[in-house]
Each structure stands twice: as C-alpha cells, then as structure tokens.
Amino acid sequence: MSRDENIGRKDVSKRVERAHRILDVAAALILRWGYNKTTIDDVAREAGVAKGTIYLHWRTREDLFRALIRRERVDMAEEVKQSISQDPMGATLRGILKHLALVIMKRPLMKALLLRDLDVIGKLAHSGNDTFAYMEKLTGFNSYLETLRDHGLIRADLNLKAQMYIFNAIFMGFFLTMPLMPEGFTLSDDEIADLMAETVHCTLEGNLSISADDLKAVSLAFMQYLDHAVAAAKEHLQQELQ
C-alpha cells in the first residue's frame, strides 16, 4: 500500500466519521422538530461544522435526509440480522417478523417512516415515492417465501400472492393499531411483537412439523442472503459517505 493511499484512507475515514456525526444530528433534529422545520443551519451548528461542509457531503438538503434514511435502514438490517442469528427459529417467518418488529419499535425514525408519520417526515413523504425499490423488496420477499414453501415451512395450500398480502396486512395492522387503541386496551411492545408472530405462525406456518434439516437449510440460505445483502448495503453506504 503506497503512502498516497494511506493518506487517502485516513482522510476518507475522517470524512466518513464526520458524515456520520452530521447524520446523527440530523436524526435527532428530524425527530425533535420534523423534516419541514429542520434546517441545514441547525444541523450544521449542532454538528459543529460550517454549512458549506454539509454541502461537501450532499448536494441538497433532501439528499442529506435520504442518506439518513438509508443509513437507518442499513443499521436496522444489521441489527435484525444479529437478532435473527441468535435465535434458532430466527429464520422462520414468525421469527423474522418478531425480530423485525422489535427492532423497528426501538427505532423511532423507522417507526415514523413505517407509519408515514407526517409530523416527522413531512414533505419527505411525497417527494420520490420510491415504488421501484418497494417492488424490488416485495419480489425479494416473494422469493424468500418460495424458499420457505419449498422446504415445507409455510402452508402450501395458499398461493404466494395471498400469503404476501396476509403477511403485509398483519405487519402493518399490528403497528397501525398501536396508536388507535384507547387507554386500557394497549399492550406493551413485546406483547405486540409476540402476538404478531403468533398470528403469522397460526395463519401462514400452520401446525406443520418442522424438519430440522429444512430449518437448517432455510436458515443457512436466509442468513447467507442477509449477510450478503447487508454487507453490500453497508459497503454501498460507506461509499456514499466517501
């Protein structure tokens, strides 16, 4: 490794560190004041950099916040991956749902994004309603469901599209019901996650007896996929933050 590259490396790591510091501030401010009322000046001041510095990282204000969202997603994916890998049943449908739910509940920004909380994401909701990425995610999930089905880990008497819809409805339903329940009918995050998992289990996994081999195979395939996807996303993010 030449000296030039070394120097470059050092510079880059400093830059990335600063980018993260700025995003940290942006995350705190968007949750405190909402996207519409969070200014670049605020972010710069709180992050201890000049405004111009922020524009050395991102071309526009929106770019900055979109980067924040991407980072949030990557961090979440990493956390979910860890969580799943520690649970023998983690790669089952109910496992994924439960771990995903618990991680999201701990992350106010992800929760706000999922629930489309306009107080937080404001105009960020309208612009760039990335349906392409969404479709991509859905089709990715589709192939995961196919794998599960091939290994007998979900019911075979329901078509994929239906199972897809059911999974989505349960996922969104449990989250969206949270703020709708009146006093006395609310449940804790952990209870909700468990019930979500239970619902998916009963409806999509049925009372199929899980073969250890199939579970192992699916877990391996899924973790391998997740490892790869998360690593790529992290790499991509690192690159993006230079």
Place this chain on the structure above:
Amino acid sequence: MSRDENIGRKDVSKRVERAHRILDVAAALILRWGYNKTTIDDVAREAGVAKGTIYLHWRTREDLFRALIRRERVDMAEEVKQSISQDPMGATLRGILKHLALVIMKRPLMKALLLRDLDVIGKLAHSGNDTFAYMEKLTGFNSYLETLRDHGLIRADLNLKAQMYIFNAIFMGFFLTMPLMPEGFTLSDDEIADLMAETVHCTLEGNLSISADDLKAVSLAFMQYLDHAVAAAKEHLQQELQ
C-alpha cells in the same frame, strides 16, 4: 287511533322521507367533493328543497353530516345482520369478520370513515373524536368474545385483551394494506375478505372442533343481541329524523 295522530303520522312520515332524501344527497356529495367542499346550498339544491328546510331538520351543518354517518352505520348493521343470519357460520368470529368486511367494502362512505380518508371526511375527522362511543363498542365486543370463549368457539389460551388487539389489528391491517399494495400484488375484495376470515380463524379460533350446540347457542345469543341493537338503533334514528 285518533284522527289527530293519523294526521301527525302522515306528516312525520313525509318529514322522515324528506330527511332521507336530503341525507342521500349529502352522501353523494360528500363522496364526490369531500366534506369540506360540500355546502348546505349544494345539498339543498340537489335535494330540491330550500336551505331553510334543511335547518328544520338539523341545527347545524355538522349535525346533518353526523346524522348521515349514524344512518350509514345503522344501514350497515342491518345489512351485516341479514348477511350473518343467512350463514350458518355467520355468528362465528370469522363469519362476523367476513360479512362485516364485505359489507364495508361495498360502502364507500363506511370505507372512507374506517380508513380516515381526509379527502372525504375532511374536518369532520377532528371535531368530536367520539372516544366514548368507541370504548362502548369495544367493551360490547369484549363481552361477545367472552361468550365465544365460554362456548369454546375461540382459544382459551390467550387473554381477552390480546385477542381484542389481534382482531383489531387484522381487521385494520387488511383494509389499510389494500391501497398500499402496488400493481400486480393486489387482490379482489372477496379474496381479501376470505383471507381476513382465514387469518382470524387460524389465529383466534384455532382448530377447535365446534360443537353444534355451542354454535347454536352463540348464534342465537348473538342474533338476539344484534336484532335488539339494530332495532333500537333504527328506532333511535327514526326518532332523530322526526
């Protein structure tokens, strides 16, 4: 029956008829233009009455639309009752859910109310956020669940609060997911209703074997309750429209 009362009757029936005509127009206009942009003048013109006449029925604009919503609820309840009574399994949890869902899907106004579609209900959403009536409905549903449980028609290994939450989450989830699914992943109303029922069945009813006696008992109790509640609501509505 004296002649006075007869004359009164006739007048009242005319009045009620007119009230319904006005509400019909209000329903059409609120769906076409939304609450905020539907004026009393519009309603009066379309209904073929003078504006003053409307104020002979309701004290304010909001009262008119709240009456419309009450009527919609009563009509819906009546329709659900009919639908359930024709289905042997109608009074089971999955039966109720399915019939309720199908009826709502056919009623744009109910759908808009359920989904809190601000384009339709506009400022009507904020004012009078009737949590009391909501609580009442929830506790009513609670006791229905208790009856089901006593007759072994739903699982006994989940507490009522949890089952309540699950039911709500499934119900809302399937409805709210409808507009969120992209092209190619959508399902028909009937498919969605069936999947909703299936989900509730798997999760809350389990694979319990239903005793014919218990089913009969629950159906009877439920239909009796529904009959009574709907009749009272209708009576109340009739009274309200004078």
Place this chain on the structure above:
DNA sequence: ATATGACTATTTATTCATATTTGGTCAATC
C-alpha cells in the same frame, strides 16, 4: 486541498385589504 461563513437568490411566512362564499336566520309566502 479543505473548510468556512458571508452572501444571494429562492422559498416560505406574514400581513393586510378585498372579494367571495357560506352557514344560519327570519319575515314573507304558500
């Protein structure tokens, strides 16, 4: 080369005056 913050061109918020719409009333009419 990197970072800064004063600077500017836009955007957004505020104000104020005017015009229009609309909820609700009530004297006149049927």
Place this chain on the structure above:
DNA sequence: GATTGACCAAATATGAATAAATAGTCATAT
C-alpha cells in the same frame, strides 16, 4: 303551520406587497 329564499354576519378564499427564513454558492482563510 310548513316552506321558502333574500338577507346578514362570519368565515374563507384571493392576491398583492412585505418581511423573514433558508437552501445553496463561492471568494477567502486555514
């Protein structure tokens, strides 16, 4: 007595003109 629609006050929309806030730039400093 029931119904009407002209009428009014209040609310809402429109627009101009001004002020304030803010995104993004760039000459200068480190």
